[in-house]
Amino acid sequence: MSDVVFDRVEKMFGDFPAVRQTSFDVAPGEFVTLLGPSGSGKTTCLRMVAGFVAPTAGRILLGGRDVTRMPANRRNIGMVFQSYALFPHYTVAENIAFGLKVRRVGRAEREARVAEALRLVRLEAFAARYPAQLSGGQRQRVALARAVVIRPDVLLLDEPLAALDLKLREELQVEIKRVQSELNMTTLFVTHDQGEALSMSDRIAVMQAGGIVQMAAPHALYERPNCRFVANFLGRTNLIEVEVAGRLADGATAVRAVRGEGGWAVAGAPDQVFAIGERCFLATRPEHVRLGGSPEQAFEGVVRNLIYQGSLWQVEIEGRHGEALSALVGAGDAVPTRGAAVRASWDPARSFLLKAEEPAM
Amino acid sequence: MINRSLLVLVLLAAIGFLLAPIIVVVAASFSGGAVMSFPPKDFTTHWYSEIPQSFYDAIWVSFVVAAGCAAMSVLVGVPAALALRRGRFPGRGLLSAVCLSPLMVPALVTGVALFQCSLVLWDLTGIGLGGTLAGVMLGHLTFGVPFVIRAVIAGHAQFDLSLEEAAGSLGASALRTFALVTLPILRPSIVSGAVLAFAMSFDDVPIALFMGGGSATTLPVQIFTTVQFDLSGDVMAVASVVIVLSLLVIVALSRIAGTDLFFGSKQ
Amino acid sequence: MTRIAAPAERRAPWFLALLPSLVVLLLVFGLPLLELVYVSFHPTGGPAQIGPGLTLENYTVVFEDRLFADVMARTVGLGLAVVLCCLVVGYPVSYLLARATGSWRGTAFFLVTVSLLVSSVVRNLGWFPILGESGVVNWILTSTGVIQTPLRLVGNIVGVMIGLVHAELPIMILTLTTVIRRIEPDLEEAAQSLGGGPVAVFWRVLLPLSLPGVISGSLLIFTLSISAFTTPAILGGNRVLIMAIYIAQQFQIVLDYPAGASAAIMLLVTAAGLTWAATRIRARGGEAG
Numbered sequence: 049m050s051d052v053v054f055d056r057v058e059k060m061f062g063d064f065p066a067v068r069q070t071s072f073d074v075a076p077g078e079f080v081t082l083l084g085p086s087g088s089g090k091t092t093c094l095r096m097v098a099g100f101v102a103p104t105a106g107r108i109l110l111g112g113r114d115v116t117r118m119p120a121n122r123r124n125i126g127m128v129f130q131s132y133a134l135f136p137h138y139t140v141a142e143n144i145a146f147g148l149k150v151r152r153v154g155r156a157e158r159e160a161r162v163a164e165a166l167r168l169v170r171l172e173a174f175a176a177r178y179p180a181q182l183s184g185g186q187r188q189r190v191a192l193a194r195a196v197v198i199r200p201d202v203l204l205l206d207e208p209l210a211a212l213d214l215k216l217r218e219e220l221q222v223e224i225k226r227v228q229s230e231l232n233m234t235t236l237f238v239t240h241d242q243g244e245a246l247s248m249s250d251r252i253a254v255m256q257a258g259g260i261v262q263m264a265a266p267h268a269l270y271e272r273p274n275c276r277f278v279a280n281f282l283g284r285t286n287l288i289e290v291e292v293a294g295r296l297a298d299g300a301t302a303v304r305a306v307r308g309e310g311g312w313a314v315a316g317a318p319d320q321v322f323a324i325g326e327r328c329f330l331a332t333r334p335e336h337v338r339l340g341g342s343p344e345q346a347f348e349g350v351v352r353n354l355i356y357q358g359s360l361w362q363v364e365i366e367g368r369h370g371e372a373l374s375a376l377v378g379a380g381d382a383v384p385t386r387g388a389a390v391r392a393s394w395d396p397a398r399s400f401l402l403k404a405e406e407p408a409m
Numbered sequence: 410m411i412n413r414s415l416l417v418l419v420l421l422a423a424i425g426f427l428l429a430p431i432i433v434v435v436a437a438s439f440s441g442g443a444v445m446s447f448p449p450k451d452f453t454t455h456w457y458s459e460i461p462q463s464f465y466d467a468i469w470v471s472f473v474v475a476a477g478c479a480a481m482s483v484l485v486g487v488p489a490a491l492a493l494r495r496g497r498f499p500g501r502g503l504l505s506a507v508c509l510s511p512l513m514v515p516a517l518v519t520g521v522a523l524f525q526c527s528l529v530l531w532d533l534t535g536i537g538l539g540g541t542l543a544g545v546m547l548g549h550l551t552f553g554v555p556f557v558i559r560a561v562i563a564g565h566a567q568f569d570l571s572l573e574e575a576a577g578s579l580g581a582s583a584l585r586t587f588a589l590v591t592l593p594i595l596r597p598s599i600v601s602g603a604v605l606a607f608a609m610s611f612d613d614v615p616i617a618l619f620m621g622g623g624s625a626t627t628l629p630v631q632i633f634t635t636v637q638f639d640l641s642g643d644v645m646a647v648a649s650v651v652i653v654l655s656l657l658v659i660v661a662l663s664r665i666a667g668t669d670l671f672f673g674s675k676q
Numbered sequence: 677m678t679r680i681a682a683p684a685e686r687r688a689p690w691f692l693a694l695l696p697s698l699v700v701l702l703l704v705f706g707l708p709l710l711e712l713v714y715v716s717f718h719p720t721g722g723p724a725q726i727g728p729g730l731t732l733e734n735y736t737v738v739f740e741d742r743l744f745a746d747v748m749a750r751t752v753g754l755g756l757a758v759v760l761c762c763l764v765v766g767y768p769v770s771y772l773l774a775r776a777t778g779s780w781r782g783t784a785f786f787l788v789t790v791s792l793l794v795s796s797v798v799r800n801l802g803w804f805p806i807l808g809e810s811g812v813v814n815w816i817l818t819s820t821g822v823i824q825t826p827l828r829l830v831g832n833i834v835g836v837m838i839g840l841v842h843a844e845l846p847i848m849i850l851t852l853t854t855v856i857r858r859i860e861p862d863l864e865e866a867a868q869s870l871g872g873g874p875v876a877v878f879w880r881v882l883l884p885l886s887l888p889g890v891i892s893g894s895l896l897i898f899t900l901s902i903s904a905f906t907t908p909a910i911l912g913g914n915r916v917l918i919m920a921i922y923i924a925q926q927f928q929i930v931l932d933y934p935a936g937a938s939a940a941i942m943l944l945v946t947a948a949g950l951t952w953a954a955t956r957i958r959a960r961g962g963e964a965g
Binding site for chain 3: 415419423486489491493519550555608629
């Protein structure tokens with residue numbers, strides 16, 4: 049049974065559909081991320097689970113209970129806010145004890161659990177400090193301790209790292225993940241940062257314009273995006289407009305470029321059916337494109353731009369008809385010069401086809 | 410640039426001018442001769458033992474009225490300020506202007522209006538508010554309530570509403586959230602509104618003059634009416650006590666604000 | 677699919693929270709003012725009586741009665757004089773306080789504003805031993821031989837003016853200091869580097885940039901001066917007939933309630949209008965700055 053069930057939930061703000069009929073669930077102990085650009089409805093979904101926003105239609109279940117009409121304070125959730133939302137007039141220990149106090153947990157047990165929570169986030173020495181005396185990272189760890197000490201059915205994280213600088217963000221990613229797996233806590237995480245989503249989640253739901261476009265494990269999502277939006281929201285993807293030319297003996301699909309005379313084999317397992325003659329996109333990740341290779345799987349073009357990225361060079365190639373292709377070349381390998389004519393190619397198994405039409409929202 | 414020593418001279422003169430009457434009140438309360446004459450004859454403290462009972466009564470009246478005014482203002486003003494900040498109902502901007510509008514009206518006009526109205530009330534119902542503590546206190550609500558509303562609205566501008574959501578997510582009911590989170594965080598602005606209401610009530614003459622009198626004579630009115638006839642050392646002694654008391658309150662309040670009891674944010 | 681009533685967003689009864697305030701203010705402020713307006717449109721019916729029938733007479737008296745016209749002129753003149761004094765003294769002081777960096781600034785600021793925190797009745801008492809006929813000022817002037825007979829400095833309009841300047845100078849300084857602090861010192865230095873002397877810097881840089889603050893501060897001081905009652909009553913000894921004193925006398929001595937009511941309404945409209953204008957100017961100045 050799932051800990052969180054989001055069943056055909058809708059939310060309208062006036063005439064504006066913030067969340068269109070959306071369903072997903074989170075299994076016990078699972079870490080699920082809602083990933084999307086701002087305005088995609090991910091925070092509204094989280095706030096509906098928390099009980100701060102009421103759905104216009106649909107049901108929300110937490111641990112098997114229908115909580116759709118239940119106020120936030122009776123849902124037994126733990127929430128970490130982007131702004132920390134630590135009570136400025138309470139010490140760290142009092143902040144963490146707040147949820148236990150309102151639950152009327154006895155003093156001895158309360159103190160023991162607060163101490164345990166402080167140990168969990170490694171802030172034992174800060175119990176008597178006020179939030180204003182802590183750094184941003186410390187504050188967010190207090191917020192995390194405060195949320196988990198009440199042993200919630202589900203932990204909700206609303207962009208908890210957005211206000212922190214890069215290095216702290218990476219540290220806290222590890223910290224949150226460690227606490228979450230140590231407590232085996234069912235977690236729903238909201239972020240717009242694909243790196244966070246990829247490194248922390250068991251499953252990711254990519255949201256756009258109020259709906260989930262694709263929901264899958266991180267590697268599946270990255271390797272097999274189901275549309276151009278997901279392909280480009282998680283990392284970068286080269287897209288070449290092509291037409292299906294026929295089937296090859298090994299099960300691969302032959303395509304040819306709509307503009308120009310290129311033709312390629314695509315061996316990535318298709319999720320969808322593509323008819324002969326159908327216009328679609330050939331997709332391949334820059335890190336799978338290499339310079340040189342066989343002429344029958346080639347993209348011919350001129351180097352337009354070279355971007356140095358430390359361990360890699362990003363080579364921007366422009367085809368004869370204006371098509372663009374990006375390749376990542378190891379810094380130790382031979383790097384072409386700007387303006388040079390190059391041939392790029394890729395393994396047919398590392399490319400796949402995407403429908404010309406985006407899924408209707 | 411502009412001649413600095415000249416500016417310093419103007420500053421010192423201004424400070425001298427502003428402090429002079431206050432210092433003189435204290436000095437005159439220790440002067441043996443006639444209050445109005447300079448130089449003072451001799452040093453005495455006997456004025457302090459000659460303060461008439463009516464002044465002690467008036468201090469008590471003022472205290473009761475000011476405390477009642479501050480308490481009532483907080484009681485009705487705080488919910489109003491929260492409503493004006495958070496509520497979504499038609500005419501909110503207009504209502505907010507209405508709630509603050511008494512501050513734009515001269516106190517004397519409010520005073521005579523209240524006086525006139527209390528006469529009508531007496532004629533119609535036989536309820537006499539004039540000359541009662543309640544009457545003066547109600548009159549002082551005309552500025553007490555707007556002061557509290559204004560202070561709380563200003564304090565609310567920095568309030569992070571996710572604090573209340575956090576309390577809710579941790580299991581606190583709406584009522585407990587209000588008591589444990591909202592109220593403590595708004596406390597400094599509520600206190601400053603209440604202090605202002607108290608101070609203005611303790612200072613007011615026009616409203617207390619027209620609504621009070623008799624057993625409901627406040628200290629400023631008592632001093633005000635006394636000096637119309639006679640200015641002697643006992644009034645100066647009372648005035649000195651008031652000065653010392655208000656300075657003590659100022660020091661106490663700045664201490665509280667300075668060490669910031671509310672947030673412990675001082676490192 | 678069933679539509680669900682929003683529990684969390686159910687309109688909190690905010691209007692109910694506002695209601696007590698509205699009721700209180702209506703009862704202690706709204707109704708009395710309406711009553712005052714009502715009275716002001718009635719003829720007097722003898723001492724402390726309101727006559728039958730409606731009339732505009734209480735308002736048209738402004739144009740007919742010499743005495744009342746004098747009262748108004750005196751009130752306006754007094755207000756203007758107080759504003760002028762506060763500006764002349766307040767501007768240099770504010771400039772110094774706004775630009776000061778030393779540790780003495782806090783102390784100076786405290787000394788300038790502390791009188792605001794002392795009861796207005798008490799403050800006024802202190803002027804008698806200073807300005808009285810045998811007071812400090814006259815003692816200095818006569819003993820140095822500048823004058824022979826003591827000057828009358830209290831119980832007349834001079835005393836009222838001194839008292840009002842004393843009451844309102846700190847407010848003017850607070851307003852102007854805020855305004856001047858918002859003007860970048862760089863601008864003055866830039867003007868100097870372009871060859872502007874102190875006078876040019878003041879007229880061409882400081883004053884134009886602080887003008888919204890100067891105007892709104894002046895309007896505020898003017899309004900407070902024409903509305904003041906306590907200070908004119910004490911230091912004018914009820915002999916300086918300005919609007920506030922005139923109104924109080926109609927209710928306390930003359931017992932012509934309609935005449936007092938109409939004068940009070942006129943004062944109210946003027947004061948509220950000027951306060952509104954001052955707020956608007958400050959808001960606009962804030963945007964520009």
